[in-house]
Amino acid sequence: MRQFSTAALVLTGSFAVAAGQAAHAAEGGLPQLDLTRFPPQLFWLAVSFLLLYLLMSKLALPRVGDILRTREEKIAGDLNRADQLNRDADAALKGYEQALAEARAKATQIAAQTRATIQADADARQAEAEARLSAQAAEAEASIRATRDQALGQVREIATDTAVAVVTRLLGNQPDGASIDQAVGEELSRRGVK
Amino acid sequence: MAAGHNPLEQFQIKTLLPLEAGGYDISFTNSSVFMVTTIAVITLFMLLGTSKKALVPGRWQSMVEMSYEAIAGMIRDTVGSGGKKYFPFVFSLFMFVLVANLTGMVPYTFTVTSHIAVTFALAAVVFLGVTIIGFAKHGLGYLKLFAPSGVPLPVLFLLVPIEIISYLMRPISLSVRLFANMMAGHVMLKVFAGFVISLGAILIPLGIFPLAFMVALTGLEVLVAVLQAYIFSILTCIYLNDAIHLH
Amino acid sequence: MDDRDPPSAASDLQARIDEARRKAAPPPSKAPSPKAVSMRAGIELFAGVAFGLIAGISLDRWLGTAPWLMVVLMILGIAAGLRNTIRAAQEETRKARKDTDTGP
Numbered sequence: 210m211r212q213f214s215t216a217a218l219v220l221t222g223s224f225a226v227a228a229g230q231a232a233h234a235a236e237g238g239l240p241q242l243d244l245t246r247f248p249p250q251l252f253w254l255a256v257s258f259l260l261l262y263l264l265m266s267k268l269a270l271p272r273v274g275d276i277l278r279t280r281e282e283k284i285a286g287d288l289n290r291a292d293q294l295n296r297d298a299d300a301a302l303k304g305y306e307q308a309l310a311e312a313r314a315k316a317t318q319i320a321a322q323t324r325a326t327i328q329a330d331a332d333a334r335q336a337e338a339e340a341r342l343s344a345q346a347a348e349a350e351a352s353i354r355a356t357r358d359q360a361l362g363q364v365r366e367i368a369t370d371t372a373v374a375v376v377t378r379l380l381g382n383q384p385d386g387a388s389i390d391q392a393v394g395e396e397l398s399r400r401g402v403k
Numbered sequence: 404m405a406a407g408h409n410p411l412e413q414f415q416i417k418t419l420l421p422l423e424a425g426g427y428d429i430s431f432t433n434s435s436v437f438m439v440t441t442i443a444v445i446t447l448f449m450l451l452g453t454s455k456k457a458l459v460p461g462r463w464q465s466m467v468e469m470s471y472e473a474i475a476g477m478i479r480d481t482v483g484s485g486g487k488k489y490f491p492f493v494f495s496l497f498m499f500v501l502v503a504n505l506t507g508m509v510p511y512t513f514t515v516t517s518h519i520a521v522t523f524a525l526a527a528v529v530f531l532g533v534t535i536i537g538f539a540k541h542g543l544g545y546l547k548l549f550a551p552s553g554v555p556l557p558v559l560f561l562l563v564p565i566e567i568i569s570y571l572m573r574p575i576s577l578s579v580r581l582f583a584n585m586m587a588g589h590v591m592l593k594v595f596a597g598f599v600i601s602l603g604a605i606l607i608p609l610g611i612f613p614l615a616f617m618v619a620l621t622g623l624e625v626l627v628a629v630l631q632a633y634i635f636s637i638l639t640c641i642y643l644n645d646a647i648h649l650h
Numbered sequence: 651m652d653d654r655d656p657p658s659a660a661s662d663l664q665a666r667i668d669e670a671r672r673k674a675a676p677p678p679s680k681a682p683s684p685k686a687v688s689m690r691a692g693i694e695l696f697a698g699v700a701f702g703l704i705a706g707i708s709l710d711r712w713l714g715t716a717p718w719l720m721v722v723l724m725i726l727g728i729a730a731g732l733r734n735t736i737r738a739a740q741e742e743t744r745k746a747r748k749d750t751d752t753g754p
Contacts, residue, residue: 240414241586247520248427250416253435254521258528261442261499266491269449273471276456276464283458284670291667298663568701568723569730576697576734583693 368393410593414517414586434521437513441503448502470498474636481640485647492532493643496525497636504585504628508621516631517585519578526578529639537646548649577638584631588624595620694738698731699724 240246369390376384420431452467460468474494478486486493500516507514515521537545549566550559595617603610706720713719 240411240416241517241519241582243416245428246416246432249418249422249430249432250434250518250520251524252424252427252429253431253438254515254524257435257438257442258495258499258525261445262492262495264442264446265449265495265498269446269453270471270491270494272453272456273449273467276453276460277468277471279456280458288667288671291663291670295663295667564726565730565733568698568726569734571705572694572697572701572727572730575700576693579697579700580693 365390365393365397368397410590410597413513413589413593416518433513434515434518437503437506437515441499441506441515444502444506445498477637477640481637482644482647486640486643489643493636493639496529496639497632500525500581500635501629501632504632505625507585507589508624508628514585514589516581517589519582522578522582523574525635526574529577529642530574533642533646536643540647541649545646545649548645573642577635581631581635584627588620588627592617592620592624692735694734695728695731698727698729700727702727
């Protein structure tokens with residue numbers, strides 16, 4: 210742009226030379242140098258320029274200035290509001306993230322708790338079942354032992370009776386009950402039966 | 404000149420309504436018509452362009468705002484915040500010169516700024532205003548403007564007259580630059596318009612060449628019109644800056 | 651859980667707001683060395699000579715010193731015109747150098 214305008218100036222400079230020559234060629238000289246025509250020009254220039262100055266300074270320029278100021282304020286206000294809203298959104302996002310993290314932690318905690326509760330419950334149940342089962346087993350064992358003891362107790366009696374019967378049949382006489390019982394007891398204890 | 408076209412005839416000042424006040428001729432002339440036209444155009448441009456006071460400006464309002472901001476920016480850049488007071492004056496000056504230059508581009512119109520009386524009067528107002536502001540701000544200290552610091556005394560004896568003359572010739576260079584540019588452009592356009600007619604009279608296609616040149620020249624002249632208005636106002640700002648800040 | 655990256659969207663908005671703020675602030679406009687441009691085409695020299703002639707002749711007429719003041723003032727006027735032209739040229743070279751230094 211500067212180069213262009215410089216070129217324009219140089220060109221107009223050469224035009225000025227051409228104009229000067231044209232002025233020499235013309236008869237009667239330059240109308241611009243006719244001093245009798247200065248007063249009306251100066252008077253009307255003063256009048257119109259003063260009028261223009263008043264119109265601009267009192268009317269037009271304050272109006273344009275108002276428009277520009279209003280727009281500037283509006284833009285600045287809008288930007289401030291956008292900034293504020295953006296900040297609010299940021300804050301809301303942070304709050305949301307924090308709440309989310311908290312909820313997540315809480316959920317984990319609840320899950321762990323629940324798991325522990327369930328585990329404890331299951332353990333308790335299992336222990337109870339085991340206890341019941343072992344009680345039942347003990348009971349069964351006891352009844353078996355009782356039956357066996359009873360049976361074993363009867364073994365001695367049966368053995369004694371059988372021995373008495375065998376001896377009676379073999380010898381034909383009634384053997385001494387006490388010695389038979391003792392012999393059976395010895396035999397039984399030798400075999401490991403009580 | 405071909406077909407009796409004197410290229411200087413367009414600068415003739417013709418009295419339309421003879422008036423006189425205090426022995427002075429204050430007749431309403433063709434120049435006055437275009438001064439008033441210039442004022443009317445500027446005022447309509449400024450007021451109609453801002454009539455809507457739109458927050459989002461249309462094309463016209465944008466142009467008004469652009470001219471406002473261009474001059475405001477010019478003062479801010481060259482003078483600083485101290486120049487705000489003079490904004491309406493510089494703006495009026497810029498718009499007056501610009502619109503006077505541009506309306507003069509229209510065929511059969513008169514260019515107010517192609518007269519040295521007008522441009523010199525404007526330059527003289529700037530010169531006197533700036534000088535008054537300078538002395539009002541700095542008193543006699545304003546004369547320091549003519550004595551550059553850090554110069555040995557013997558050189559100063561030569562330099563001070565040169566500085567004073569360079570200060571006093573400001574209104575001449577300011578007014579002659581504008582006047583010469585506007586007049587030269589218009590003379591050239593008129594001369595080439597004469598060529599179009601005279602060459603076209605010999606052979607119609609021959610008139611094409613000066614016509615094409617005239618179109619290009621008109622474009623250039625519009626550019627010069629804007630540029631000269633810009634230069635006139637920025638020099639005013641520079642002088643204002645000298646007066647307010649002493650360089 | 652979700653792959654969206656909301657903080658980056660928000661900071662993008664922040665960047666946009668900052669940029670709009672920067673745009674809304676008036677940019678430091680660069681005047682194209684107006685003094686240098688306006689002092690070309692020898693107008694300064696012409697003004698110097700014209701001033702010397704006008705002031706010299708009127709002063710000579712007033713003081714009856716013709717033609718000495720005219721000669722002196724015209725020489726000084728030429729000197730002032732030259733000085734202004736040289737100063738404008740220097741300013742332009744300085745500006746051009748600065749432009750190339752800080753330019754891209």
